[in-house]
Amino acid sequence: MKKNILIGLSLLTLSIGYVEASRLATKEIAGLRTEIQLEDKLHPVKPKKQYVKIALLLDTSNSMDGLINQAKSQLWDIVNEFSYAKCGNGSTPELQIALYEYGNDDLTAQEGYIRQVLPFSNDLDEISEKLFSLTTNGGEEYCGAVINTSLKQLDWGKNPDDLKLVFIAGNEPFTQGRTNYKDAVLQAKEKDVVINTIFCGNYAQGISTKWKDGAQLSGGDYMAIDHNAEQIYVATPYDKIIIELNTKLNNTYVAYGATGTTRLDKQRLQDNNAYEMEAEVAVSRAVSKSSKLYKNSSWDLVDAVEEDADAIEEIAPEALPAPLKGKSKKEIKAYVSQKKSERAKIQAEIQKTNAKREAYLAQHQKENTKGELENALLKAIKKQAAKKELNWK
Template sequence: MKTQIKASIIALSIITLTACNANNKKQNITDTLIGESMIETTSKIDEPNIKVALLLDTSNSMDGLIDQAKAQLWKIVNELSYAKCEDRSPNLQIAIYEYGNDNLNAEEGYLRQVIAFSEDLDEISKSLFSLTTNGGNEFCGKVITTALNQLDWGTHNNDLKLIFIAGNEPYSQGKVSYKDASKLAHQNDVTVNTIFCGDYNQGISIKWKDGADLTHGNYMAINHNKATVHIASPYDDSILELNEKLNKTYVAYGSAGRKKMEMQAEQDDNARSYNKANAVSRTVSKSSRLYKNSSWDMVDAEKESGFSYDNLKESELPGELKGKSKSEIKSYIESKRRSRKILQEKIANLNHKRRNYIATKNNDSINSLENAMLKALKAQAEKKNYKWE
């Protein structure tokens, strides 16, 4: 039975941080799709990893919460980009589920996986902006259990694995017990953090705090209908101008590459739809180490150890490279790489000034999704010796 205030939930099923003191280094063979060709690449997994799974309630009372997720995505990504594990920088993967929507399969518990763990920030943004709301039933125990069973949380003892679930319906709804879900999380070394959308004490009374306590997680309450506050700075216009130049350093390969480049521009527009400052936050993310496009961009792909110019198909090269020799293609890609590095450094320098400027202003995001996630994330990550720059 629904309460008058229709259910909210996100489950930000977040994070597998491969901990600082993890010493394992292993070879991993991945197939990187470039255009319509598969390029086998070999990479060392010797960096810590942050895995964030967002489980978003898309019932019709959740428009505000979903808006916060869309508007604050790039702020969260940027904050995670400043994380350090000793002298190492963690990688980031994000997955998204939606649930609590009558349009979803009832037999599966009104939930579905929108995107599995991915490093493709444009795909993640596209997935968020594709979500729409409708009435439905929100089952916390079911969505937590599904996330635990479907997602690859890793097996290393030193990994930091977190679930964030947010909503305003009773935490005990549904046939799957949240206590059983908590036991499963505990068995898999996953911490469940709960975010109640509403009054702090009301959330306690309907078991949201209990859900967090059972796995030693954080319980938090937010106003999910509060609009995100974006603070403008004197550096915004310059950063956005650099974004236009940054986009021109990408060299799309094959038909998939062309579609990905179009998606990149589309997600620029989506970020700008909130306001200029949000578009700036996305630009900062695009200039960071977390924005990786080796599946379609030749500049990023060339850095992969398994990349070979011999595997490139003439028919799938962009127009400016058709008919060029291997040495000419290499020279072209290298010039794009140099340009990108210079632009990234300029954006980083301007963003440093921008962050200092924003720090002097009143930041009205204390009661937001972003703040709740990062507060719990940092507190639990620091137990594994993670630090923030």
């Protein structure tokens, strides 16, 4: 009996010890968890990439041909400006552009005469292609509705460090349509999306038709432009050199996959579209193609390897371009490495030549000769980018 009592006491002691140890362990774990949570709040881990997401909402009614032409011709200057942007950690931000058209009779009434032309994309050739596909036709311009649609359809993400901007341009009252523009703009503010308005016409008229109010409600900027103004270009001795270098640059692309050849053709088509606008637009596009913002890893093997060192190991033999079919992995790697080296050299030469071109323009170009749309966009972007630790220093 005495033996049983001793065993019972021993078991009880062990149980109490176990419970106490468990309690202390639980308390210690809770304490560690609290410390980790506090550390996360004080020193949050930031995502590796910081995005600049810009949605362009363009009125494509009858009177907007000038606006569309400005967008086509000034896209590359805007992209080039972004190549100088830096995040707080010194890296280059990832630029994504989405495109909507509204106010065009060719669009369906059920959708509010609104069409998503392109979701967020960093494919500069595709952005250019979609801009050049736009045509104008009379219609009803519903600003509140197109803002609301872009907020719902686009992937804005939840990173508070991203710069998220809407630029809506048009020339009819901001109040048109059943969707109240105030509701749409306030919804944007809740998503940390800033609405910037560009009225195509008289500054005072834009204010009276609520374009300024639409911007201010979300902390954005209101601007008025002459959408029919023609940009004044100044030819330089370096334009021809850059265009010739661009031709050499195109020869460094190694198209692969089912869409490779088609995408290579589209690249050259967008070169031609730019050149047909103005030779200077083609120069600006060539400069963009020499920057880090111009990426084509989905169809160019050089960019694919830059993004993923194992890309050649993973590619199927049938996806290879004709010059590489039947080649060994070693031979393919050597070929791609050679093209990469050629590209880097040409891109550096374009950048070097463009620096001389910029110096020439600084001496011979009058002030404020940048395009109206370009000026409006860059002024607002740089002002609002400062709040996200993005700068152009």
